Amino acid sequence: MITQPPEDDRFDVDRAVQDALDRLTLMANASEALSSTLELETGLRRLCRVLVPALADWCAIDLVEQDAKGRLRRVVVEHREPDAFPSGFLEGLLPAADDHSQAPLARALRGAGPLRLSDFPAPEETTGADSLHVLELQTFRQLGARRAVLVPLRARRRVLGVLTLVRNGPDCPSGMDSQERLPLIEELAHRVAMAVDNAHLHAQISNTAERLQRSLLPDLPRDGPLDIAARYDPARASAEIGGDWYDAFLLPDGALTLIIGDVTGHDLKAAVSMSQMRNMLRGIACDRKEPPGKILARLDAANEILYPAQTLTCLYALVTKPDPEGQWLLHYAAAGHPAPLLVTGTGDTRFLTAGRSLLLGAAPDTIRPDGEESLPPGSTVLLYTDGLIERRSETLDDGMTRLRQHAAALARAPLETFCDELMTGLGETSTDDIALIAVRIPPAGSAPYTATAE
Template identity: 45%
Template sequence: AADGPGGAVVVFHDTGAERERIDRSADRYAYSEMAREQAEYELAEATWLGDLTLALVSTLEADEALARVARLLVPRLADAAVIDLVVDRGRVRRTAWTHQDTDQVPAEVLEADPPAYAEASAAPLAQVLTGGPTQYLSAPFHTGDPAPPAEGDALGRATTAMLTELAAEHVLIVPVRLRTSTFGALTLSRGAAGPPFSAADRVLAEEVARRTALGLDNARLHAQQADIAATLQRALLTDLPDVSTLELAAHYRPAERTAEVGGDWYDAFPLPDGDLALVVGDVTGHDIQAAARMSELRNMLRALAVDRPDEDPGTILRRLDNAQAHLGLADSATVVLARLHALPDGAWQLSWSTAGHPPPLLITADGRTRYLTDAHSMLIGLRPNTVRPTATTELPPGSTVLLYTDGLIESRTQDIDTGMTRLRQHTAVHHAQPLDRLCVTLARTLGDIRDDITLIAARIPPAP
């Protein structure tokens, strides 16, 4: 509108549509930001759960796996995390714990095992362990028992004391459960500076507990397989023959922490001509199948040696390799076959052949040691019909011949050369021990507890 010549011109503009467009743009931007933040949160959560799952599946040791879980939960989800496992009816073992401020929390507050509890206990931890759902607690805590504190439930009082020492304000006790089996409970706590546990926190904690239960179930099944393999292997190891002219001893020690058992064996049996055969071997694999294959290979070796007692150890091992290739007894194996022969003048002679196995160790009566490194060839199962040599040596009076598996000299932290040096040193120090005690001493002192160890030894009579 113009107000006369030279007057001001005023332009009116309707800004309603523009404001609406700007508002829509702002809403879209805000929604986009919210969606991005939600996606980042979900990605971070999925990554964290992936790390937790990896921590569980990368070890078959339950205690180590639970310790890793506890460390991942703090401070991601709680100020303190405690994992208790049911070990028997009414009994609990505290397996893992951690706190974000370890300097202010005495170790005894977290490491003590909880007291035993009854099925009818009103303590929140007991309710979870007996099949109940997740429990949410907030300060001030109580045992859930109407009786006076001095007469109340011991588990409830112990839980209250622990949470009080932790200065906890908000607590979740989540069952570590798979189907109908409750393995234990996961206790998470936050102090006054932290917010209460939200519904999302509870869902996340229950997912952590579910994955923990899966890991525990996997470790339990693996341990059962290890027990079966060890039991089977012990049953398959033969009793030593009664040989009045020699001192014989053998020892088998299964792996203590994992299922790496099943392939080692020792054997000793008389031959028709009066000689004594000594064997130590190791079949590829560490499971029940390896134990079964070991039994087949051991029995086949026995039959071949007894069938033709005039053959030397190398020839017998060659026939064993051919039989293995034809019958598929094992993928591969290492073996030492030795033969002790008494000469007419009272001396003793040893002949042996080694197929990919550590060499026998000879210990004299005065403690000197040397490895019998002759007659070495490739392991069984690689190339049938391979010519296998045999070596022979005379044994001094009072000397000892030791055959063993690689678990005695090799481990994840020690190379085989170092292990063989240590074996010589220890046998030199303890050579005067009775033979059965010497085998036990070597197995306990040397080797790797994560691998099984097998030894067999023969001691020649001393000089008249």
């Protein structure tokens, strides 16, 4: 005979199974919230919306502010009634606390925890409380608090912040701050800490690469009749650094060299490779008085020997004026790079499509042809990387048409304004690095040109 377990036992088993499923669901939702975006604060806010009201009536995440001598910044406060308080309510930099502060936040930062709180005196009833402690008590009173748990966010032997979970009403024996739930909360805090630590490491790497790139960008030559301007902006959406660069310098015969390139990749390695390519190309250009196609062919050969797995696009150009009465000329070669844009003083635009060949590193024996273009007085030549025109949601032709339209509208603007407006109008929607360099030809009737090197 098969006997059924007592009703109470079946209830306990069902409840245990349901609790386990709830915990697994909560952890899965928390992980998804943290991994759903590259923006740390956005991920933390999404996490808090998972925890409220599943674990708490409201929660807060405070992170150590590195630039504020270890003070905490409240980056998220999430309440179960989101419309009860304005956006950003109670968020911001918190008061400093000394090493002996009894504020629960300060104690958690010193490594104590998880802290379980059930006594919340009024701020005026606490003697000797520092400003952080007073603010914390004011927050508990303002938002309501009957029970609270504060867990330090630890990663790599450091406390990066504090997670605070609060219940306003009575809690059940297996509630938020019970011994059964504390391991779950600690695991959640660990995942938050890892997300914060990873975000910090990512930012450090990105900042290092960006500083490297910016340190390699040249001072533009200003000695001569040509107006020249350039811009560089790292990727906005991905927080990654690529291999985009520009360069400009005067050769001994007075020719202005213009270079723009893009090394494959979006990381510190790409930034380092960019610096290597830039310096090699500079050396080749200064050593060899040869057409642009020949210069790129020499760079390709050197790249094949020294960095055989590296590919890049590059556009090398020379702006010259054969004699004081002659017309300015652009000699150029493009290895897999977007075509330069010519904008006349009257707003006519066209892409210069001669002198094209494969990107560097793909086929070292490729013939690298040259292009030549006469530059009308008052015209502008724009060299740029693909981040200015490429978008995932549209064709390349759409991006090139948009660039022509923006540039035509800015044909008579000062060159610095021309570049600024292009970056504002086209760069805001880009997810890639952008580099550009532009040269403005003197208007008709300007002073005669004398070739000089800087």
